[in-house]
Amino acid sequence: MDILLLNIIVLVYILAIGYLGYRGWRETRDSADYMVAGRTIHPYVMAMSYGATFISTSAIVGFGGTAGLFGMGLLWLTFLNIFVGIFIAFVVFGKRTRRMGHNLSAMTFPELLARRFDSRFIQYFGGLVIFFGMPMYASVVLIGAGRFIETTLAINFDLALMIFSIIIAAYVVLGGLKGVMYTDAMQATIMFVGMAFLLVMTYSHLGGVVQAHRALTEMANLVPANLASMGHLGWTAMPASGSAWWWTLVSTLVLGVGIGVLAMPQLVVRFMTVKSSRELNRAVLIGGVFILMMTGVAFVVGALSNVYFAQHDGIIAIAAASGNSDSIIPVYINAAMPEWFVYIFMLTLLAAAMSTLSSQFHAQGTAIGRDVYETLTGVRGGRSIPITRIGIVIAVVVAVILGYVLPPSIIAPGTAIFFGLCAAAFLPMYACALFWRRATKAGAIAGMVAGTFASLFMLVFVHQKEAAPLGIAKMILGRDVLITSMPWPVVDPIVVALPLAFVVTVAVSLATKPPAEEHVEMCFEGID
Amino acid sequence: MLGINDPWIIGVYLLSVLSTLLCVAYGLVKWNKGG
Incomplete structure (x- = not known):
């Protein structure tokens, strides 16, 4: 791999991010611009920003690797991500959220709930849950991105983390939600292109859809004994009903992530950034296709990587990744894909990490500035923006520190x-x-x-x-x-x-x- | 079907595609509604 070429590609990408962050900063004039993007965001930007915030590197690499380990049962999460995370979220929850948010002039998720129930307690309690609960989630994404930059761009992990954090903090602090959503839309477009290529190339490598699936089905006898004891019945079969893996799949992945997405503050606030329900109608179309191309592709390709490794090396994916499921997707990309695609995929993962992190930091900043500081002090309007900006900087610093001090077993x-x-x-x-x-x-x-x-x-x-x-x-x-x-x-x-x-x-x-x-x-x- | 034997996996594979088509159809039908 040509490190110089890859660094040039990343530099061009960062310059584009800088320009969009600058656009957001130029167009931000008041607290409504900073917190809900002035409620006039284009449906394409809204849908892609929602999707890019929703899908982090861990959804592609982490869960894709889990599919490499356990198979296509994870597609239940894809179905829920699309049906609940997009269709139900936008059509059933999103339209009412947008309208009620407008009626109550709410600018954050806790503020919407607080004004609906006429309670300051709800706003600052909700703000505190977000501010103290989200750093763990943010540090997972941040450290993953730091490790990824370290290995691909061949720069020191500490330096990678520092550069990465400063770039994100700069465009979130200055550009507010407009800066975040403009950059999200560009990052989501890169992600879409990368994952579309990955799907087409994987199926064509393995002889087409049916042949690839059939080869994977016929590998059921290769399931290792330790996975079989957890309920693993093959990569194109659901786990044994009631087994440990079945419970993990159904309760944590499907319910926890599939249903939990409805109440994620950084996603709910997206509904309040468009001016009418027409924009949400259009965003449903874009969001549904985007999520299918993200989680659907990651899970199918993760599972099918077993076929590639079995045909080329006579081993299953988890063995090719030296026992670390998080390495299955990167190892597969490096082994099976042409070099030019490796560059595209690097950018895809970088975009996935940055788009999720920027929204997390913005949500934490508004939680502390708008939901806690304004509610407790009575200071209203634009005067709390400096506090929000300080909150964002604190959120970035805390995420970095957590990544350093907590052991991986707690971060995971x-x-x-x-x-x-x-x-x-x-x-x-x-x-x-x-x-x-x-x-x-x-x-x-x-x-x-x-x-x-x-x-x-x-x-x-x-x-x-x-x-x-x-x-x-x-x-x-x-x-x-x-x-x-x-x-x-x-x-x-x-x-x-x-x-x-x-x-x-x-x-x-x-x-x-x-x-x-x-x-x-x-x-x-x-x-x- | 699709090279897969488990009906639950065939089902969820098709459900994922169908739910995407539902989003596309909804977006197209309602493209100019609600403005």
Whole structure:
């Protein structure tokens, strides 16, 4: 690989990012521009920004590698990403969110919920959940990107992390959400091209769709014994029902990530950046195709990499990647693809990391500036923008520090922790805010608090994947998890915390005085 | 079908494509609605 050529390509890419960040900065005049992009974003930019924020490097490399290990069962996550993450999110939740956000002049997700339920507590509690919950998730993406730059551009990891962080911080701090969304759209376009090439070249390498799948189906006898004991029945078969891998697939990946996406603050705020539901209608088309080309391609190619390695080296993908599933996709790309495509794929992964991180940092900045500082001090409007900018810088610094100080065993579940926490804390309240006029402030607060603490309890004491590395249960109980009998150690916290939070929200709402009719009418103005 | 034997995997493969087509169809039908 020509390192000089690759560095030149990356430099051109960074200059383009710089130009779009500058465009965002030039067009940002007030807090609405900075926080919700002036509510006038083009549907292509909105859909691609939503998709690029949704899909990080870990979705392509991490989950693609998991598909290389366990097979096409992961496509259930692709289906949910498209049907729930795009269709339901845009058509059912997005239109009401946009309209209600406009009615209430809300500029952040916690602010939308707070104004709907007329409660400052919801805004700063929600802001704090985001500000303290998201850094783990951000550090996962940031460190992954740093390692990736280190290996591909042959520069020191510390230097890679520093340069990468400074570039992202610069265009997020200066350009606000406009800068973030403009750069997202460009990055998503690069990602789309890269993944489209990857799909076509993989299927053509392996003799076409049916022949490639058939070859993978016939490899079921090559499943290693340790994976078979977890329920692995082959790369084109679902895992054995009720097995450890089946529970992980169904509860963590499908429910946790598939449903949790509905309440991600950095995604919900995208709905408030367009001026009418027509833009959302158009964005559905773009978003659906984009997500299929991201997760669908990553999971299919990850699984099919087994065929390539079996035909060329007589081994399965996880063996070719020396036992590290995160290396399956990069090893496959380097082994099976022409050199020019390796450059495109490098840029695809860089774009995926930057687009997700920039939105995470923006969400954390607005959480601390708008949701916490403004709410607690009473300072309104543009005067909190400097605090938001400081919040973004703090978020970047914290993500970098976390990447250095936390062991990989704790960083790894960072994404799942944040998705689960957001789903349990925000989703019941968010759904009730949009669809149930009878929901009360007390019900919303009770549900949010119950969901947050139930989720944290499950993470610390029940779900082995997080409880074991955290070590708190071990310290108090003398064992890794509270309940050792199956399936509890592999049941994702969302399975318990989300229904509990819904029940609490509804029960407390029914037990308390209905909200003022005129306030509800104002919230639902223009909503059928 | 499609070189895959497990109906759950065939199903989800097709569901992923069909849900994308649903998004495309919705976007086209509603292209000028709601403005």
